[in-house]
Amino acid sequence: MRYGTTLATLITVLAIAFLVKLGFWQLDRASEKQALFDDFNNAQSQVDQSAFQPLPEDPAASSRYTPVTATGAFSDNYLLLDNKIFNGKVGYQVIGLLKVSDRQALIPVNMGWVPVGQDRRQLPNLPLPDGQVEVNGWLYPANADAFTFAEQIVEPSSKAPWRVQQLDFNAISEALELPLANYVVLLSEQSNFGWPRQWSPQVMTPAKHQAYAMQWFSLAIACLIVFFFARRSIIRTKKECE
Numbered sequence: 001m002r003y004g005t006t007l008a009t010l011i012t013v014l015a016i017a018f019l020v021k022l023g024f025w026q027l028d029r030a031s032e033k034q035a036l037f038d039d040f041n042n043a044q045s046q047v048d049q050s051a052f053q054p055l056p057e058d059p060a061a062s063s064r065y066t067p068v069t070a071t072g073a074f075s076d077n078y079l080l081l082d083n084k085i086f087n088g089k090v091g092y093q094v095i096g097l098l099k100v101s102d103r104q105a106l107i108p109v110n111m112g113w114v115p116v117g118q119d120r121r122q123l124p125n126l127p128l129p130d131g132q133v134e135v136n137g138w139l140y141p142a143n144a145d146a147f148t149f150a151e152q153i154v155e156p157s158s159k160a161p162w163r164v165q166q167l168d169f170n171a172i173s174e175a176l177e178l179p180l181a182n183y184v185v186l187l188s189e190q191s192n193f194g195w196p197r198q199w200s201p202q203v204m205t206p207a208k209h210q211a212y213a214m215q216w217f218s219l220a221i222a223c224l225i226v227f228f229f230a231r232r233s234i235i236r237t238k239k240e241c242e
Contacts, residue, residue, distance in 0.1 A: 012227045016220045023216035030209035036201050040065055052136045052188075055100070055107070059139055059183050066139040068185060070107060072100035074128040077160035077178075079108070081167060086113040086196060094195060095167070095184070096128055098135060105181040108142075108169065109135055112187065112195030123161050129193045137185040138199060142167040 042065070052069040056062050079095035091113050097106040114124050154175040155163040164172060169180045187194045 009227075009231075012223060016223050019216050019220035019223065023213045023220065026209045026213035026216060029204075030206040030213065033201070033204065033209060034206040036064070037206070040199070040201055055103075055139075059181070060141065062139050064140060067136070068139045069134060069136045070098060070100050070185070071132060071134050072098045072103075072107070073132055074098055074109075075106060076128070077162075078126065078128060079172070080114075080123060080161050080163045081110075082163050082165055084113055086198075089115055091115040092124070092163070094126060095164075097178070097180070098185075103181070105179045107135075107181050108167070108184045109137065110140075110184050110186045110197070111193070112197035114195050123163060126161070126195075133193070135185060136188040136191060138188070140184050140186055142169050142182055142184055 051067045053067065055068045055070045056066075059066075059068070062068075075097040077097055079097070080092035081095055082092060084091055084093045093113055094111045096109045096111050098109050100107055111128075114126065117124060153165050153168050153171045155165075157163070162172075162176060167184060169182045172178070173180045186199050187197065189197060189199070
């Protein structure tokens with residue numbers, strides 16, 4: 001009897017600890033998402049032309065959604081970031097590769113969304129701007145930790161465009177033998193080239209993460225209450241039997 005009670009207590013404590021940990025994890029996620037939305041809203045409040053400053057020497061050290069500008073020429077090669085949704089339709093985000101005179105690495109520029117088309121085996125042949133262009137946009141670190149079902153980040157292909165599953169630029173550089181910067185510039189919606197784009201964060205809202213946290217905390221409290229009454233019932237039954 002004592003062994004069973006000890007085991008039940010241990011399981012209950014572990015369950016409550018696990019549920020509480022899940023609740024705090026959701027609160028941490030809510031804080032991260034709130035920071036993401038705050039960064040985006042702050043950037044969008046600076047949409048006038050003077051807000052875009054020359055690309056910093058160390059873009060990786062800059063804040064997310066920093067407004068930047070760079071002048072260069074797009075390579076004929078480009079990437080197609082797979083499985084991107086726009087207005088409820090599946091397609092690609094077009095990642096142009098900008099050659100800038102004072103940079104050794106090509107600068108990835110997210111130029112917007114294009115549909116997949118009727119045949120996924122046929123990649124879209126897209127016209128990129130010719131000659132020197134000024135690119136205004138928002139600096140964003142590449143998310144190399146993003147989850148993907150694909151075994152390969154870069155789909156094997158002998159020529160461009162290349163279909164990729166996530167923007168892990170270290171892996172892409174190695175696979176394609178191209179020098180790529182480890183960040184991306186989100187082309188401003190006001191630019192007169194590119195494809196349809198909307199850069200507001202397409203992620204779960206902080207409020208929803210907080211709601212999930214409350215659910216986990218509520219389950220932990222429920223477990224504690226059930227254990228308390230069950231324990232009291234056992235003690236009462238034991239006293240009646242004595």
